Amino acid sequence: YCPNDSRASTLVCAIDGAVSNYHLQVKTNTEAECLVTNGKGKVVGVKLRWRDSGTIETLKAKTYIIAAGAIGSPVILIKSGLTGRSGQVGRNYMYHCGALAAGLFSQPTGGADTFIKQLGFTDLYFGSGDFPHKLGYSQTVPIPGHLSIQENLPVPIPDAIAKFLLKRILAMTGFVEDLPQPENRVEVTNTGAIHLVHKFHPYDIYRSRYYMSQLKKVMRHAGVVFMFGATGDKDDRHTAHQVGTTRFGTDPNTSVLDPYCRLHDHDNVFVVDGGFMPTSLGVSPALTIVANALRVADYIKETC
Numbered sequence: 549y550c551p552n553d554s555r556a557s558t559l560v561c562a563i564d565g566a567v568s569n570y571h572l573q574v575k576t577n578t579e580a581e582c583l584v585t586n587g588k589g590k591v592v593g594v595k596l597r598w599r600d601s602g603t604i605e606t607l608k609a610k611t612y613i614i615a616a617g618a619i620g621s622p623v624i625l626i627k628s629g630l631t632g633r634s635g636q637v638g639r640n641y642m643y644h645c646g647a648l649a650a651g652l653f654s655q656p657t658g659g660a661d662t663f664i665k666q667l668g669f670t671d672l673y674f675g676s677g678d679f680p681h682k683l684g685y686s687q688t689v690p691i692p693g694h695l696s697i698q699e700n701l702p703v704p705i706p707d708a709i710a711k712f713l714l715k716r717i718l719a720m721t722g723f724v725e726d727l728p729q730p731e732n733r734v735e736v737t738n739t740g741a742i743h744l745v746h747k748f749h750p751y752d753i754y755r756s757r758y759y760m761s762q763l764k765k766v767m768r769h770a771g772v773v774f775m776f777g778a779t780g781d782k783d784d785r786h787t788a789h790q791v792g793t794t795r796f797g798t799d800p801n802t803s804v805l806d807p808y809c810r811l812h813d814h815d816n817v818f819v820v821d822g823g824f825m826p827t828s829l830g831v832s833p834a835l836t837i838v839a840n841a842l843r844v845a846d847y848i849k850e851t852c
């Protein structure tokens with residue numbers, strides 16, 4: 549959370565203004581449970597549950613917009629029985645098969661405070677001459693604090709050494725556009741819990757390994773003293789960059805949303821978050837999600 553509003557968050561750019569000027573009501577500590585349909589292709593209500601009391605309230609509107617993220621939105625659709633003709637709701641769950649190289653240098657790198665995300669390159673976006681496969685871009689990533697370094701080393705080290713190391717580390721990540729696979733999915737169990745199923749395709753892992761080797765090469769050229777690398781496939785707890793679970797398209801038999809992110813079979817419902825993407829991109833997803841949301845908002849304003 550940005551302490552001085554410099555970062556253009558949704559709260560600063562949209563929500564505060566909409567509350568003051570357009571009568572937006574924000575209900576915190578409240579979850580959307582499911583949508584209610586009339587059985588004739590229209591949604592006629594949304595059930596909200598107050599977390600504290602468990603009270604359920606149904607709100608009614610002309611148009612409904614779900615923006616609960618690539619995990620939350622398919623869950624709401626599944627609980628509502630709005631799974632459409634495609635069978636793709638919750639499927640094609642993706643989150644980048646990234647690669648990482650972290651190096652220790654003899655000089656301070658600024659990696660923990662100055663160059664947190666500022667260094668990057670797109671040279672390998674489409675692969676390279678000897679590796680003609682789509683990858684994605686590369687950038688420096690924040691170095692975790694000294695406590696995290698201590699936690700992850702095989703031997704205990706004092707605070708002062710951890711802080712000394714912290715100043716001399718630089719980490720770079722490479723994004724690898726992972727493939728959409730229907731078996732990778734968000735499910736709702738019989739008890740209503742969310743269950744995620746995900747396994748990277750061998751082609752994703754192949755490209756991630758190549759990217760790691762290239763990042764290490766960059767580190768070597770920069771004079772690294774010691775380094776280690778990691779590939780995305782080992783990161784089974786990764787939860788950033790989720791996309792793909794309500795993919796858009798023109799054919800209701802193969803996609804969940806139409807090109808304006810409207811549910812194919814219920815024309816007064818839009819899903820506007822990372823779920824619409826049919827592929828995972830070779831860049832971080834947030835700006836594309838925002839750009840698409842603005843595009844869809846214009847459409848809703850004109851047509852609904």
Ligand SMILES: Cc1cc2nc3c(=O)[nH]c(=O)nc-3n(C[C@H](O)[C@H](O)[C@H](O)COP(=O)(O)OP(=O)(O)OC[C@H]3O[C@@H](n4cnc5c(N)ncnc54)[C@H](O)[C@@H]3O)c2cc1C
Nearest residue numbers: 579580615616617618620787788789821822832833834835
């Ligand atoms: C640690 C981390 C670092 C990241 N760094 C970057 C970065 O540097 N650049 C970048 O481009 N992207 C980054 N991302 C990814 C980016 O944050 C996401 O891709 C983006 O926020 C997804 O937007 P969204 O609208 O799809 O969903 P979200 O931003 O997740 O919004 C969904 C909202 O819906 C709410 N919700 C879910 N279910 C319900 C429900 N049933 N009822 C009511 N509300 C519900 C959630 O609480 C959440 O507030 C990062 C993500 C993480 C986790």
